[in-house]
Amino acid sequence: MFEFYIWNWLELSVRWFHVVAGIAWVGSSFYFIALDLGLRKNSSHSKGIQGEAWQVHGGGFYHLQKYNVAPPNLPDNLTWFKWESYSTWLSGFALLSIVYYGGAEMFLIDVDVLDIDVFTAVSISIVSLMLGWVIYNTTCKFFLSDSQTGLMILLFFILAIVSYGYTEVFSGRAAMLHIGAFTATLMSANVFFIIIPNQRIVVADLKAGKVPDSIYGKVAKQRSTHNNYLTLPVLFLMISIHYPLVYTSEFNWVIALIIFLTGVSIRHFFNSQHAGKGSPYWTWVITVMLIFIAIFLSTYRPEHLKPDLDEVKFNDEYGELINLAGVTEIISYRCTMCHAKEPLWDNMYVPPKGVILETSTDVLKYAKQIYIHAAISNSMPPNNLSAMEPEERLILAKWYEEIKKK
Secondary structure, eight states: HHHHHHHHHHHHHHHHHHHHHHHHHHHHHHHHHHHHHHHHTTOOOTTTTEEEEEETTTTTEEEEEEEESSSSOSSOOOOOOHHHHHHHHHHHHHHHHHIIITTIIIIOOOOOTTOOHHHHHHHHHHHHHHHHHHHHHHHHHTTTTSOOOHHHHHHHHHHHHHHHHHTTOOOHHHHHHHHHHHHHHHHHHIIIIIHHHHHHHHHHHTTTTTOOTTTTHHHHHHHHHHHHHHHHHHHHHHHHHTTTHHHHHHHHHHHHHHHHHHHHHHHHHHHHHHHHHHOHHHHHHHHHHHHHHHHHHHHHHGGGGGGOOGGGGHHHHHTSSSSEEEEEEEEHTTTTSSSSSOOOOOOSSSSSOOOSSHHHHHHHHHHHIIIIIIIOOOSSSSSGGOOOHHHHHHHHHEEEEEEEEH
């Protein structure tokens, strides 16, 4: 039991660190995007200066200048912005390992999607993240001198293939997480393999008295632009795993793609504002439309996936369960092995999220949560480990809808 508490505190600590690191990375990213786009050219600038910005914060004024390639003389106290990215990815992968690799049978694998063993599932996860970077990086290098808009469209189709592929391998929750992890890996790898190394080359050239090649800045700018548009979708995908109506939807991968598009529309609005090109409010119309489509897809169930309880021919065993006693019986068979004061599931010593479902009173107390997680979605039991029948989910749905009318 002591190991259980240590493991949970480890998960909590890593998750806390991951959130803090992510805030630092996203914050610095948004700041420099706004700074870069808000630079203004001044006729008094010396040659090589792209623009300047005046800012006020915390009671002080700041005057910043950006060079087209690099300054003529390199200062000793040069600040690098890299560990925010590295720390976010490393802590994120650690969290992925603790929760999804360590608890693969509960969170990563869904035998109704693909019946694979833990080693295979974890291997697919790791290899997909590595292979994704190789494909993405090769594609970006090939299209460096071509239309960046065309490249973005091509990358979107690659994301579509990857997103659909994950839903055909992992559980819905794990699939959404992996789409986010896949994207975050590209973003952090951009920093680690492209942006920072290119900046190091420029610094080395300056120290050697050479004139740095502008190509390094061009490549870094390409990847930085990608990170700009991918930030918001990654954040959504990471929190979506807490909302079963999103990750249990048959169209979860389509919802993920829609969110990628909203990331583009939202960032385009703010990028335009920061660049002094006005406020394209039409982007919000597109964003709202996309969000409503995502909402519709999260609630829509094809007819073959949502049979009406009245049209299902139940035997006496099922037909007599549409009442509190019957629902409590279903819960006791399918849920109480975990949601008990003393859970029976291996290596589980406290009920998940503190939810106890041992009595009819407990079932009434958590009726709405049961309806959301086990009736209109299949997020519970996790990966249907207790083999809850479709008829039982329909009974739970019908029972809740009836008590709501009273």
